Amino acid sequence: VTTWHYHRATEPATVHTVTMVLMNPVISKLTGKLVVLASASPRRLEILTNVGLRFEVVPSWFKETLDKRLFKTPHEYAVETAKQKALEVAKRMPFKHLKTPDIVIGADTVVTVDGLILEKPVDKQDAYRMLSRLSGKEHSVFTGVAIILCHEKEVIDFYEETKVKFADLSDDLLWEYINSGEPMDKAGGYGIQALGGMLVEYVHGDFLNVVGFPLNQFCKKLGLIFSPPGSLTHNSAQTSPQGSPVDTVPPAEPAASSPPGSPTHNGPPDSQGQNIPSASTAHVSTHVNALKYNVRENETEDGKEKLSKMIELMDGFKASKVLFTASKLHVFDVLRSSKTGELQAEDVAQEIKASMKGTERLLEACVSLGLLQRTGKGILSQFLTLHFLLSDGPLSLQGYIQHCNELVWPLFTHLETAVREGTNQHEKAFGKSSDNLFQDAYYSRHEVKLRFMKAMHSIAKVSGRDVATAFDLSKYKTACDLGGCTGAMAYEFAKAHPGLSVTMFDLPEVIEMSGHFRPHDADDRVSFVAGDFFKDELPKADVYILARILHDWSDEKVHILLSKIAKACNPGCCVLVSEIFLDEDRKGPSRGLLQALSMTEGRQRSASEYSLLLKSHGFTTAQVKHTHNLLDAILCVAE
Numbered sequence: 001v002t003t004w005h006y007h008r009a010t011e012p013a014t015v016h017t018v019t020m021v022l023m024n025p026v027i028s029k030l031t032g033k034l035v036v037l038a039s040a041s042p043r044r045l046e047i048l049t050n051v052g053l054r055f056e057v058v059p060s061w062f063k064e065t066l067d068k069r070l071f072k073t074p075h076e077y078a079v080e081t082a083k084q085k086a087l088e089v090a091k092r093m094p095f096k097h098l099k100t101p102d103i104v105i106g107a108d109t110v111v112t113v114d115g116l117i118l119e120k121p122v123d124k125q126d127a128y129r130m131l132s133r134l135s136g137k138e139h140s141v142f143t144g145v146a147i148i149l150c151h152e153k154e155v156i157d158f159y160e161e162t163k164v165k166f167a168d169l170s171d172d173l174l175w176e177y178i179n180s181g182e183p184m185d186k187a188g189g190y191g192i193q194a195l196g197g198m199l200v201e202y203v204h205g206d207f208l209n210v211v212g213f214p215l216n217q218f219c220k221k222l223g224l225i226f227s228p229p230g231s232l233t234h235n236s237a238q239t240s241p242q243g244s245p246v247d248t249v250p251p252a253e254p255a256a257s258s259p260p261g262s263p264t265h266n267g268p269p270d271s272q273g274q275n276i277p278s279a280s281t282a283h284v285s286t287h288v289n290a291l292k293y294n295v296r297e298n299e300t301e302d303g304k305e306k307l308s309k310m311i312e313l314m315d316g317f318k319a320s321k322v323l324f325t326a327s328k329l330h331v332f333d334v335l336r337s338s339k340t341g342e343l344q345a346e347d348v349a350q351e352i353k354a355s356m357k358g359t360e361r362l363l364e365a366c367v368s369l370g371l372l373q374r375t376g377k378g379i380l381s382q383f384l385t386l387h388f389l390l391s392d393g394p395l396s397l398q399g400y401i402q403h404c405n406e407l408v409w410p411l412f413t414h415l416e417t418a419v420r421e422g423t424n425q426h427e428k429a430f431g432k433s434s435d436n437l438f439q440d441a442y443y444s445r446h447e448v449k450l451r452f453m454k455a456m457h458s459i460a461k462v463s464g465r466d467v468a469t470a471f472d473l474s475k476y477k478t479a480c481d482l483g484g485c486t487g488a489m490a491y492e493f494a495k496a497h498p499g500l501s502v503t504m505f506d507l508p509e510v511i512e513m514s515g516h517f518r519p520h521d522a523d524d525r526v527s528f529v530a531g532d533f534f535k536d537e538l539p540k541a542d543v544y545i546l547a548r549i550l551h552d553w554s555d556e557k558v559h560i561l562l563s564k565i566a567k568a569c570n571p572g573c574c575v576l577v578s579e580i581f582l583d584e585d586r587k588g589p590s591r592g593l594l595q596a597l598s599m600t601e602g603r604q605r606s607a608s609e610y611s612l613l614l615k616s617h618g619f620t621t622a623q624v625k626h627t628h629n630l631l632d633a634i635l636c637v638a639e
């Protein structure tokens with residue numbers, strides 16, 4: 001008994017000491033700071049207390065009610081919830097507690113299975129539903145974490161995923177477990193750290209992440225925040241053995257000039273602590289090491305990855321122009337038209353009427369970019385991407401590629417001025433000003449209009465099916481595609497919904513040319529009506545489609561259009577908006593943000609921004625679909 005007591009008494013102390021050695025470099029950075037854990041979770045409190053962090057607990061009042069459909073991935077949802085929890089506390093404290101914290105930490109744990117996000121069960125039946133869904137399967141546990149640096153007004157967020165596999169669980173076992181009461185305050189309805197551990201066959205990843213807090217990654221992030229590479233604080237890492245959770249310092253060899261026995265970053269401290277430098281040597285060695293990091297950053301895996309990203313960005317415009325040029329010179333069409341699909345470079349040069357040397361270079365660049373394939377001695381054949389690159393065919397992107405080359409490229413050459421002035425550089429790029437981009441620029445000349453329409457046609461052809469099938473529209477009879485341009489999207493909707501008649505509504509100058517694009521097997525449920533959706537009466541319909549329309553306009557103009565649609569709608573009618581949806585934190589996708597750089601009065605928005613705009617006109621969001629194609633979609637129903 002005595003021995004047992006002895007172990008019980010000393011074990012925690014031993015663990016504590018070891019932990020302090022490991023965590024001190026990072027955790028000690030928080031000494032003297034007011035750190036607040038914005039969570040009521042006893043598990044999070046325990047995990048952070050165990051590593052010696054001193055903090056206050058102020059549970060967040062943020063209700064976990066974010067619309068899950070607005071998030072592309074479960075981890076984005078968890079991160080956003082964590083952020084909102086932490087922000088709520090950060091905002092409340094100065095008023096309610098009369099003090100401003102230095103750091104607020106928020107977290108949110110969710111379980112995901114079969115594309116569903118499971119949070120805490122609301123009752124026993126709910127817990128049963130969750131647990132029986134998890135039975136016999138692997139699922140993911142995501143914890144999103146947000147660290148708010150209150151004075152710097154910065155938010156650092158991240159997430160961790162752990163995979164957990166449940167054994168096959170009998171109903172009896174499930175009910176016994178549910179009746180224990182354990183599931184109720186836990187995401188997914190189980191607690192791996194207690195009785196719930198019996199349900200688990202295996203865990204891949206950070207165990208503590210399942211319990212509610214990814215400690216390892218959290219410490220790494222703290223290390224990055226408080227010991228950025230090259231800063232004086234780096235020396236603290238010398239007390240960390242290599243590979244410890246807080247060792248964020250890249251492995252570095254002793255500098256050639258270092259005297260023998262001088263401290264190294266990763267050398268473990270010797271028992272007398274002689275490897276830990278005195279204050280003065282620490283200072284000197286930090287300078288040496290700071291220099292070393294900068295010089296050698298490109299030698300670490302992370303550094304190499306960043307370097308190659310930089311190179312890719314610097315070369316990005318060249319790659320785009322290679323695609324534009326090969327497409328404009330019909331290189332891909334020429335290859336397709338050869339009997340074998342393969343040609344020698346000189347044959348291509350002849351066909352496209354270009355120099356041998358230039359063609360060879362262009363073809364080689366295309367091969368390197370994966371646009372073409374080399375099959376033998378200098379022979380090129382079409383590659384998988386070919387159907388996107390041909391000038392015709394159902395999935396041709398050529399219209400859009402040429403639009404990028406002829407219109408977007410010149411605009412982007414004036415990006416610097418566009419940024420300085422906050423305006424579109426149409427006048428600089430094309431020599432004339434435009435108040436109304438569509439009337440003055442896109443539809444001014446026949447060939448420009450045709451090119452613009454081809455571009456819109458490409459996008460609608462490639463993304464149309466995914467947009468048209470995003471929602472069940474079987475109860476609706478009529479749809480109106482506002483600004484539908486060539487009608488490609490309208491035909492996709494008609495194809496996807498046998499009971500739907502679709503009116504394509506666009507400016508008269510567009511309608512007059514839409515015949516060029518009519519498919520051979522044109523469905524007679526698609527009709528064309530000319531008009532201006534800002535000025536004229538809208539055709540009556542059950543579903544109004546706005547595909548790639550709203551991003552072109554300011555909120556003010558969007559409100560004008562939506563109020564017209566709302567007037568034309570009966571309750572139960574709906575609006576389907578299809579756009580690139582920005583992530584809620586506006587960190588991506590870059591495709592949308594890059595497009596915004598050449599916009600005039602429009603702006604890119606997230607799904608919740610579109611949802612809010614529509615809500616102000618009496619439309620409730622029914623569904624959001626991230627299609628993983630060029631355009632996403634949101635369906636909102638009139639109340």
Ligand SMILES: Cc1cn([C@H]2C[C@H](O)[C@@H](COP(=O)(O)OP(=O)(O)OP(=O)(O)O)O2)c(=O)[nH]c1=O
Nearest residue numbers: 039040041108109186187190191192210211212
């Ligand atoms: C999957 C799993 C979750 N959990 C817990 C961790 C979290 O506390 C909880 C998920 O709910 P959260 O909403 O993440 O957190 P919370 O409500 O407990 O606390 P707060 O919102 O105030 O921060 O589930 C376990 O304890 N063990 C497990 O195995």
